[in-house]
Amino acid sequence: MLTEHIIRTTIEAALAEDAPAGDITCEATIPADAVGTARLTAREPGVMSGISVFSATFITQNPAIRVSSTIRDGERFEVGQSLAEVSGPVRDILTAERVALNLTQRMSGIAAMTAAFVAEVTRGNALPNAVTPRRYGHTRIVDTRKTTPLLRPFEKYAVTCGGGYNHRYGLSDAVMVKDNHLAALAEQGIDLTGAIRHIRERVGHTTHIEVEVDRLDQIPMALDGGADTIMLDNFSLDDTRTGVETIDGRAIVEASGNMTLDRVAAVAATGVDIISVGALTHSVRSIDLGLDYE
Template identity: 75%
Template sequence: MLTRQVIRTAVEAALEEDAPNGDITCETTIPAEAHGTARLVARQAGVMSGIAVFEAAFAAQNPDVTVHADIKDGERFEPRQTLATVSGPVRDLLTAERIALNFTQRMCGIATMTDAFVEAAAGARELPGYVAPRTYVGTRIVDTRKTTPGLRPFEKYAVTCGGGHNHRYGLSDAVMVKDNHVAALAEQGIDMAGAIRHIREQVGHTTHIEVEVDRLEQIDAALAGGADTIMLDNFSLEDTRRGVERIDGHAIVEASGNMTLERVPQVAATGVDVISVGALTHSVSAIDLGLDWD
């Protein structure tokens, strides 16, 4: 979770990385008594994420810096819109500027891309032959564990700002039996259904069990074992539709694999409950934001 402690630790580490022995440019050019004000301005349209992180970057440099936010996380913004105003000692504003922007630009990029995928999934309702998901009102867009090491709390939070949902946070949160696990079990003569039952006996009753399948023939075993979620990995649209029909509401259906904005509406129209998109965090472009000085 993106707690205040997580934010503080990350921004302090970033400042230490960027200015381990101070900011020699500011110290040799800006008078120590100089105070100023700057505005966080959008250079392009997007969805806000990371206001608290933006504030924390300046506070870590100097607690006397004040930040006034003009937007909330999850809200859309347009080019040239002022998102926040910062005031304080000019040296400290300039030293923390890049750290504040680095976090906020990436988080806004993730939120903005997520928003586009959520809208694309909603567009499935307009397609012929649309099938509504069994579990949720509409197909959910979720992230994956393909995050930047050390920045997972920030990136997963940004996904929620864009209207998406989080998959498991990490390996400790849920059981997820993937193709490599299945292959390893097969070498030991253990079938999928038996493996799922064995897992169920070992974990707590609140632990979710998900199983990845890469062909229709594996679905029956996953159902027989009692999987809570069945992931259809890299299925064709026709096989995805068949998979949804075969599962028939007995498990949450997740679709995964090379999801694009163009493909998502068609996948959502098959009736899957969840579409996981790794690109939300591993292939995102930062939103262009800047500090304009008054």
């Protein structure tokens, strides 16, 4: 998803947005022939994501800039750790600095938050009363479509750097039947089971169908319709356990709604296959990274 083409076109747009007519501060203060070196340093612990995006930003600004990194995506870093060195024309380094940091700080923040959720899920799966997920060896943390417009490839990639998995990329990738879809079909006299069968008749045989339910009594209807994934939306822990037992491996079980670090381990212990967390991308805090000149 995060291809070189997407990286390049996004960076070009971001640089143009930030300096549509050039960087007047640098042009007024920095000699055109000045060269220098700056170091990317961690100001707090985190998980790296977007080091190639960081490098590509400077190179897009000026191919004469050289970037060497000492860390790879997915690796943890500590306070004070040197992560990369940037050298070349000072004007262009300063002009590209904020775009490079904005993208990498946000991506690393997403990776760090995802890693924290993955650690809690691992702990939950190991609790004495934990139920083993039917489809996977452990419960997976996945993202949602609650991403920043036009930055989805960057944010979803960052989730994988933190050890998480991606949900559907967009509306074209899979069927997800939610309450509003069901309400629209109900006006046509089609119930939940009929809705899934109705959809199955109209999509290709490889298309995955997920159905969101908010009550236990909807689960048998979703199973009868042949849903591939059943999302238990805002279920209590007891109802989630009952839902997992009822589905019994006949569909992938996803838990969603109000997933916080405080409760995700307990949700994982119920035996759900997937826990989707919108906060990974819609409520993340950027990691504090600094570009310091030597």
